[in-house]
Amino acid sequence: MTQLNNGITLFFSLLVEAMPFLLLGVIFSSVLLLFVDEQKLLAIMPKNVVLAALAGSLIGFLFPVCECGNIPVARRLLTKGAPTAVAIGFLLAAPTVNPVVFWATWIAFRDQPEIVFLRVGFSLTVAVTIALIFSAQADIRPFLQDNLTRMMGEPDPAVAVSTEPEVSPLLKSGTFLMQAPGQVLQLDAPPAQVLAQVAVAPPPMGQRLRMMVDNMVLELRELGAVLVIGSAIAAFVQVAIPREVILSLGQGPVTSIVAMMALAWVVSICSTVDSFFALSFASTFTSGALLAFLVFGPMIDLKNISLLLTVFKGRAIIYLFVLAAQLTFLLTLVMNLYTG
Amino acid sequence: MTSIPKANGSRAPGRRQIPWQALVDATMLMLWGLMLLRFTVTGKLYLLLHPDYMWLAHLAMVLLLAMGLARVVQVWSSYRQRSGPAPRSQEHIALLPRQFSSVLLIAIAVFGLIYNPRPFASETAFQRGITDVLGQTRSRPQRFSLGGDSENRTIVDWVRTLNVYPEPDAYAGQGATVSGFVTHIPGWPDNIIMISRFVLTCCAADAYPVGLPVELPAGANRPAPDTWLEIKGTMKTTTLDGKRQLTIGSATLTEIPEPRTPYEY
Numbered sequence: 144m145t146q147l148n149n150g151i152t153l154f155f156s157l158l159v160e161a162m163p164f165l166l167l168g169v170i171f172s173s174v175l176l177l178f179v180d181e182q183k184l185l186a187i188m189p190k191n192v193v194l195a196a197l198a199g200s201l202i203g204f205l206f207p208v209c210e211c212g213n214i215p216v217a218r219r220l221l222t223k224g225a226p227t228a229v230a231i232g233f234l235l236a237a238p239t240v241n242p243v244v245f246w247a248t249w250i251a252f253r254d255q256p257e258i259v260f261l262r263v264g265f266s267l268t269v270a271v272t273i274a275l276i277f278s279a280q281a282d283i284r285p286f287l288q289d290n291l292t293r294m295m296g297e298p299d300p301a302v303a304v305s306t307e308p309e310v311s312p313l314l315k316s317g318t319f320l321m322q323a324p325g326q327v328l329q330l331d332a333p334p335a336q337v338l339a340q341v342a343v344a345p346p347p348m349g350q351r352l353r354m355m356v357d358n359m360v361l362e363l364r365e366l367g368a369v370l371v372i373g374s375a376i377a378a379f380v381q382v383a384i385p386r387e388v389i390l391s392l393g394q395g396p397v398t399s400i401v402a403m404m405a406l407a408w409v410v411s412i413c414s415t416v417d418s419f420f421a422l423s424f425a426s427t428f429t430s431g432a433l434l435a436f437l438v439f440g441p442m443i444d445l446k447n448i449s450l451l452l453t454v455f456k457g458r459a460i461i462y463l464f465v466l467a468a469q470l471t472f473l474l475t476l477v478m479n480l481y482t483g
Numbered sequence: 484m485t486s487i488p489k490a491n492g493s494r495a496p497g498r499r500q501i502p503w504q505a506l507v508d509a510t511m512l513m514l515w516g517l518m519l520l521r522f523t524v525t526g527k528l529y530l531l532l533h534p535d536y537m538w539l540a541h542l543a544m545v546l547l548l549a550m551g552l553a554r555v556v557q558v559w560s561s562y563r564q565r566s567g568p569a570p571r572s573q574e575h576i577a578l579l580p581r582q583f584s585s586v587l588l589i590a591i592a593v594f595g596l597i598y599n600p601r602p603f604a605s606e607t608a609f610q611r612g613i614t615d616v617l618g619q620t621r622s623r624p625q626r627f628s629l630g631g632d633s634e635n636r637t638i639v640d641w642v643r644t645l646n647v648y649p650e651p652d653a654y655a656g657q658g659a660t661v662s663g664f665v666t667h668i669p670g671w672p673d674n675i676i677m678i679s680r681f682v683l684t685c686c687a688a689d690a691y692p693v694g695l696p697v698e699l700p701a702g703a704n705r706p707a708p709d710t711w712l713e714i715k716g717t718m719k720t721t722t723l724d725g726k727r728q729l730t731i732g733s734a735t736l737t738e739i740p741e742p743r744t745p746y747e748y
Contacts, residue, residue, distance in 0.1 A: 145606045152600040156531040156687030158591070159522065162515070163543035170546075250536060251685050353557075360508045360554065367515075368584035371591050377688070423688035 154378040161416035164247045168415035173358040196274035199232030203241035213237045214450040228278040236270035238414040238441035251418035269470040286459035373412035396479040399432035407440030414441035431479030439471040512551030514592035519544035602745040605666035605708040608692035633657040642693040651720040651729035662713040696730040
């Protein structure tokens with residue numbers, strides 16, 4: 144009975160601590176998703192591959208979203224002709240390298256600031272490395288889902304982005320639809336191009352606000368449910384599994400990392416709140432293992448595989464998974480062995 | 484309702500669509516806000532969070548209630564004007580079935596409205612490995628000062644002091660007044676109990692126990708585990724489990740009610 148009470152208290156404690164951050168994350172991501180223009184953002188991306196990978200990894204500061212929100216954004220970036228390095232860097236780093244997550248991690252681990260900074264450092268390292276590996280492939284499209292490659296058009300990224308024709312399109316022959324003032328859509332253009340442009344046309348302000356609120360509630364409902372399940376698992380593990388078992392697992396430099404990575408993959412908790420989850424293991428697991436959880440979890444987990452499948456083909460997801468797992472494991476193992 | 488809508492051909496006549504999903508969402512948001520409100524009003528929030536971060540929970544409470552209210556107003560006005568549903572964002576891909584998420588969140592909020600969280604007690608303290616030493620993974624305070632009278636030190640202050648200078652004899656003869664709950668440690672003699680507290684750095688998830696051994700006065704009954712006591716005594720050194728430990732000797736025990744904030748920080 145005491146165990147059950149403890150478990151429930153722990154569960155509510157995690158929920159109450161995590162809910163404000165989830166709310167903030169959802170609000171930020173809804174506002175920014177509708178008001179930041181990716182087109183302009185992409186125009187200022189550096190051309191150098193390494194810099195592009197790094198820049199992509201840092202875009203998270205503009206889109207403070209967790210891993211559920213960033214896949215649709217990465218998808219849009221790809222359809223708008225983002226270089227592979229930018230898109231992959233963003234996909235892997237944005238859930239961790241953003242202000243809301245940084246703050247939440249800081250609150251959870253303010254006594255161990257090294258965890259906060261290493262989380263950001265390791266995430267950037269892993270994201271940039273994988274982005275570089277993927278951009279060695281000249282044409283990313285064989286890795287992507289077919290419906291996405293159709294939207295991307297031909298390899299030369301001049302397609303579907305020209306919104307400023309040299310003469311007024313109304314002076315040309317064909318069928319046109321009026322979009323927002325000054326924008327017309329040619330109906331007899333190739334279907335992929337039409338679709339891409341429809342997605343670009345911004346809806347009017349009132350509708351955008353309404354969509355923003357809708358998006359907030361929608362994300363809150365989904366991520367809230369995942370948070371509830373994740374907190375329940377954390378509370379259960381804390382009270383139901385004998386402490387000796389957890390300790391023997393959590394103190395080995397290798398076993399602790401593997402266990403936490405597996406846990407991160409299964410629990411799929413949102414990156415804005417996962418530091419509180421990790422905190423409940425802080426006294427029993429090595430710091431390297433906690434970092435492995437915090438770095439690997441936001442990149443790939445059980446929950447976002449279904450989301451990744453809307454962008455990538457299975458083979459590419461396996462590459463992403465294996466690379467991210469190996470790099471995280473290596474980095475955190477080095478940390479465990481050097482800091483004891 | 485007797486009003487007959489004008490037949491405008493484009494809409495199915497007669498029926499107003501009740502936006503169930505929006506109403507369910509509004510209920511969910513309000514219930515979560517109310518749950519946080521209840522924890523705040525009853526002081527149960529002290530059992531869950533470090534006081535430094537309570538403003539975050541308060542902020543969440545206000546935001547949730549406001550969002551719920553906004554949702555109701557939105558539903559009401561679009562119901563009155565009979566406008567169609569808002570356009571759905573194209574970006575979203577569902578992870579869990581919508582109804583499942585809603586039901587789960589509403590159920591948890593209702594549970595939170597009736598359940599009374601309880602502070603951790605001796606059994607947990609023992610299970611989490613109660614010590615008078617802060618281990619490697621424990622928080623290391625940034626500042627440390629031995630300000631004031633030894634009698635004003637809490638259990639945590641004593642444990643932090645010991646952490647810096649562990650020799651128990653150094654404290655012999657100093658007076659101590661501490662309060663906490665009783666834990667029985669197996670293997671210790673019957674006249675010695677542990678007086679303990681949980682320490683929080685962020686929330687109940689990272690609560691860890693600390694404690695000091697107390698030597699009971701001769702002939703005194705051994706207090707039951709989880710009894711809250713205030714203990715006055717003088718520090719001395721005893722050997723427990725083959726280890727020399729700082730112990731509160733010649734103690735007087737006063738039973739106290741469980742404090743509103745049972746944790747230390």
